[in-house]
Amino acid sequence: MTAHVAMIGCGEAGLAFAGAPGRCGSVTAFDIQTDDPARRDAKLAEYRGAGVTAAMTVAEALAGAGVVLSLVTADQALNAAQSAAPRISPGALYLDLNSVAPATKRAAAAVIDTAGGRYVDVAVMAPVHPKRLGVPLLVSGAHAAAAVDALRAIGFTSLKLIAGDTGAAASVKMIRSVVIKGVEALTAECMIAAARAGVVAEVLAALGEDWATRADYNLDRMMVHGLRRAAEMDEVAATLEGLGVVPSMTRATAKRQRELGALGLGHVAGLDAKLEALAA
Template sequence: MGGNNQMKIALLGLGEAGSSFANDLASLGVTVVGYDPALKRDLSPAVTLAYSNAEAVLNADVILSVNLSAVAETIAAEVLPVLRPGQLYAEMNTASPDTKRRVEAIISPSGAQVVDVAIMAPVPPKGILTPFLVSGPGADRFAELLLPLGMNISVVSDQTGEAATRKLLRSIVYKGIAAVIGEAVDAGRSFGLEPYIREQILSVVGGNDALIDRFLEGSKTHALRRSHELEAVVAMLGAQHVEPVMSRATLTSLENLIERTQP
């Protein structure tokens, strides 16, 4: 493979994250082919749309699967018959380590290498430059191919599931704190004591009111995506025989937010 313009990347799933990645990669001179069964996002004219996941991955050097964890294994099985040795299959869904390993078990017989990719921050505003934590058999090759594009990639190990584990452990903290802050502000407001409760929050997390507002807005804006993340956390902790008391509560908090913000 020569320069970036000779690299072909397939995007399976063109939602908020996938469409952003596709457009950014195309702007970097990469050949991008994508598929989404219900496309709603605007795509660059440089992105070629395929008619199926299987068509999209034909002759792709790197395949980025950016869907929902619920369909991760289905999509892997769908593309398996057309995969070939040497291809990289990056499972980017926020899924439990076990789900990532099941995807690896599906893909491996093809000779393609699996990469467990954990997206470590909201995709907007950085798009393809969002920090990625990667592990799995294809992790080093993934970094070798994509770091020259300026991407932010940190390799953890050659074991699938290790990137996912780190992301979800972090989620227990970040999403849990966001849920506590949301509940505390709601409670303070109900007593007419919002300024007081904000002072208490800041005594723990530092910063100023803008930081609290970012926690509150982030929870509302990304409630659905974060609920899937917490479902993966609960599954991961259950597999480790760790009782996910706080993570289940965080998941309930996000589900309540989704109900309240739906039109």
């Protein structure tokens, strides 16, 4: 079943999984970036480095695949399922690892299941680096047990079944992100203000001994992945609204994540250098 794995979307997460030691089976991937002539050569080089076969279309990637991993941005998760549905092999597992609301996953499940595939809700519960195939995954839905077996055969090692239908794993991920990404946004607000006031060392000391490291990490996540994380927080807001909770803090978090990501600064080494760039 896992001899041929297809990926829709092969960015940081896909490359981390495909290129990890211990990964089993062949991997064919389609990524929208291969459609961009300016990005194509670099993308294909990344594929070669991870042992991934490049597909120029979704149909080519999915041909004969028993397992499909969807690893796109949050705003493209449903589109990916709609694109895959007419091309998926009967009975193939469609593992949706995207950070989206339970309602979005249920909509994608309806599309895949109607087409004859087996949709599975998978939540990625930590950054893919450095753990790669060891990253914690939550799995839910009607085909969750089969998906756990398939993921284990690929090489994933930290898998947990979540009781409930499609959307149960996503609920855990989305609600947890209120705090995880909210703290990142608060860190940015706090540290930029401290830098402009000239009291960074004093604020960090008041927060606690590990906060210099935490602040550096939190800012890095936002500067490198802010746009992607903002899209996820939009899905978190939809999750909360579906539960009757007004997402006031979550909307603000999405705004702050989007602002930092839009700066295009990428990775900047060191907290002082980050704050110099952000406080300018």
